[in-house]
Structure formats: structure tokens, C-alpha cells
Amino acid sequence: MPDTKQRIQDVARELFARQGYTGTSMADIAGRLSITPAALYYHYKSKADVLDALLAEPLAAYAELATRAAELAPADLLAAFVDFTARAHTVIPVVTSDPAVRDRLDERFPSSPKEMMVAVIAALAGPDPDRAALIRAHAAFAVAKEATAAVLATRTLESPDRDEILASALRALTA
Amino acid sequence: MPDTKQRIQDVARELFARQGYTGTSMADIAGRLSITPAALYYHYKSKADVLDALLAEPLAAYAELATRAAELAPADLLAAFVDFTARAHTVIPVVTSDPAVRDRLDERFPSSPKEMMVAVIAALAGPDPDRAALIRAHAAFAVAKEATAAVLATRTLESPDRDEILASALRALTA
DNA sequence: GTCTATACTTAGATAGAC
DNA sequence: GTCTATCTAAGTATAGAC
Numbered sequence: 001m002p003d004t005k006q007r008i009q010d011v012a013r014e015l016f017a018r019q020g021y022t023g024t025s026m027a028d029i030a031g032r033l034s035i036t037p038a039a040l041y042y043h044y045k046s047k048a049d050v051l052d053a054l055l056a057e058p059l060a061a062y063a064e065l066a067t068r069a070a071e072l073a074p075a076d077l078l079a080a081f082v083d084f085t086a087r088a089h090t091v092i093p094v095v096t097s098d099p100a101v102r103d104r105l106d107e108r109f110p111s112s113p114k115e116m117m118v119a120v121i122a123a124l125a126g127p128d129p130d131r132a133a134l135i136r137a138h139a140a141f142a143v144a145k146e147a148t149a150a151v152l153a154t155r156t157l158e159s160p161d162r163d164e165i166l167a168s169a170l171r172a173l174t175a
Numbered sequence: 176m177p178d179t180k181q182r183i184q185d186v187a188r189e190l191f192a193r194q195g196y197t198g199t200s201m202a203d204i205a206g207r208l209s210i211t212p213a214a215l216y217y218h219y220k221s222k223a224d225v226l227d228a229l230l231a232e233p234l235a236a237y238a239e240l241a242t243r244a245a246e247l248a249p250a251d252l253l254a255a256f257v258d259f260t261a262r263a264h265t266v267i268p269v270v271t272s273d274p275a276v277r278d279r280l281d282e283r284f285p286s287s288p289k290e291m292m293v294a295v296i297a298a299l300a301g302p303d304p305d306r307a308a309l310i311r312a313h314a315a316f317a318v319a320k321e322a323t324a325a326v327l328a329t330r331t332l333e334s335p336d337r338d339e340i341l342a343s344a345l346r347a348l349t350a
Numbered sequence: 351g352t353c354t355a356t357a358c359t360t361a362g363a364t365a366g367a368c
Numbered sequence: 369g370t371c372t373a374t375c376t377a378a379g380t381a382t383a384g385a386c
Contacts, residue, residue, distance in 0.1 A: 179369080210369090210370065210371090211370070211371060211372080213370075213371070213372080213373095214369065214370045214371075217369060217370075218369090
């Protein structure tokens, strides 16, 4: 990928995460790069196109994880999900902090993040889960996602913290 | 509160939650009520004013909880937080799904949701917490918030589900 | 590859009639 | 309490020069 496209993505990712996709204008992105909004349209044909380029790779990684979810033991699935969350942590707020982004993903991709989350939760809940098992699956998922995000807000994710998160998530899962 | 103001708040709360505050126009709100945008300005002096009216009560309830947090045992604090989440579940997406709302609350209220969350986490982590204890506190907080939201997405929160959530959150908290 | 200029649209908000 | 009409600002996007 050419250098300019990469720099546009980097700036857009940061601004979309901080201000939301709807709350970020092409002028905001251009201003950060000290170019005019019109120049952005040489590299991307629309604002939505910048978003798509930004999300493509993390979304594919999430889809891959969701596909393997059913085959993995809960501990391994939670570990894989924590690692995914750590790798994707700069884009996750882009998706979660703007309903317009979620809507776009729902209509544009066959498997949206929402559906992938459902697959992971189902795998954690096990076969024929009752309501309590589903709650525990949601709980473990929440721990893996939010505790990882909390750590990454202040530093990189090292082994001791990762182990603590996984142990906590497993306790939440297992009655 | 007059009937019309109440109906404006109800519609605004639903649309802000579904489309985000930034992604919802006064025309959207007015259209749902079959009036013109101009009519809204007789009841509220600005769009931000509608938001403030909507959040005032839940925010006060959260502040009250945050104040009592240090005095409560972890199990009682988690129970209180689950119950708060259940009561406020229609407005929580309004705050979480739009960075513009969070920014506004940060500058407009002395104690923003972020600071209140920190107070709750600190109480759950106990005195002089190490990194592991902070992670477990974040984990328990995440369970209480997300598992409650998951249940409320499909039905009301009844005792068995509430008990399951609290048990899971406590396991996440306690090594 | 970036600029200036501009077309087009939508949004927040106000004035004044009814 | 709601309407029509309107102002202003901002946003996405394009055309064409450099």
C-alpha cells in the first residue's frame, strides 16, 4: 500500500475511534495530514471507502476466529479472543462507538461482528445451553473483551496480565 | 413534566440509542412525532438540551452509587450496579455509542460516567490493589454491565438471571 | 498528487404568522 | 404549541488547473 494511503488510514483510524465515524469529517482527516479534503478523494472514492479499508483486515481475522470457535476448548477460544482483541484494539472503538458503522457492516458483510460474537458466545456456552449457561458465556466474553481493553489503555499486554484475564474469564464461565 | 416534553424525550432516547446522538437530527425526532423541527425548539432550546434532560436522572443515580461504592462490600456493590444497569439500560447506549456524548458529559458534569466507573472499579479492587487485583475488578465490572445488558436485550431481568450474573461477577473478582 | 472553486445536501437554529 | 420560511454553517463530493 502506498505511503499516503497508509497515512490516511492511520489518521482516520485514530479520529474515527476518538470522535466516531459520523463525528469525523473528511476535513478533519485532511487537516491532520496538512492537505485539503479534495486530495483525499484521489486516494479513496468516499469516506465510507476509507472506513472499509480500515476494517477489512481486522474483520477477516475476527471471521476466521469465529469459524474456528466451535472446534476450540473454552480456554483456548478465550485466549484466541483476548489475543485478537489486543491486536485489533485500535479499530474496535471505531466499530463500537458509532451505530452507523455497525449498520454499514451489517449490510455490507455476510458475517458482521454481531454475528461473529454470537458464534463465539455459542461456542463458550456449549451444546444445548440453558439461560444460565448463556449468561456465563456472555460474562466470560465480556471479561476477555473489557479487561483486555482496560490493560491496553495504559500499556501493552504482557503475559502476567494476559494470564490474569484468562483465569478471571474462565472463572466467570465455569460455575 | 408536560406530556409533549416527555414524548420528545422518549423518541429522542430511542433514536439516540439506535443511531447515535450525532447521527440523529432534530428532523428525525420531529418526524417521529409528526411535527416540524421548529416545534421542538419551543420545548427545548437546543439538541444538546434534549440530551441533557434525558441523562440527568440516570446520571444522578450513577453518581449516588459511585458515592456509596467505597462503603459497600463487593457483592453488594455489584448487585447495586447490576440493578442500576437494569434501570438505566435504555439510556446507557446513548452514552456509550457516541463519543460526542461522552465529551459533553466530561465537560459539563463534575463527575462524568468515566470517573464514576473508576470509583466503582477502585472499590471492587480494594485498598492498595496490585495490577492483578485491578484486572479482576475490571472483569467483575464488565460481567455486571455486559451480562445484564445481554439479558435485557431479550427480556426483563428476573431473579434467577440476576443471581447468575452476580455469581459469575463474583467469581471473576475473587481469585 | 494536491490545489482552488464550487455544486449539492443536510443540519441546527431563529423569526414571525397563526 | 405548531407552522412556514429562512439564515448560516458544515459536510460530501466533483471539476479542472497546476
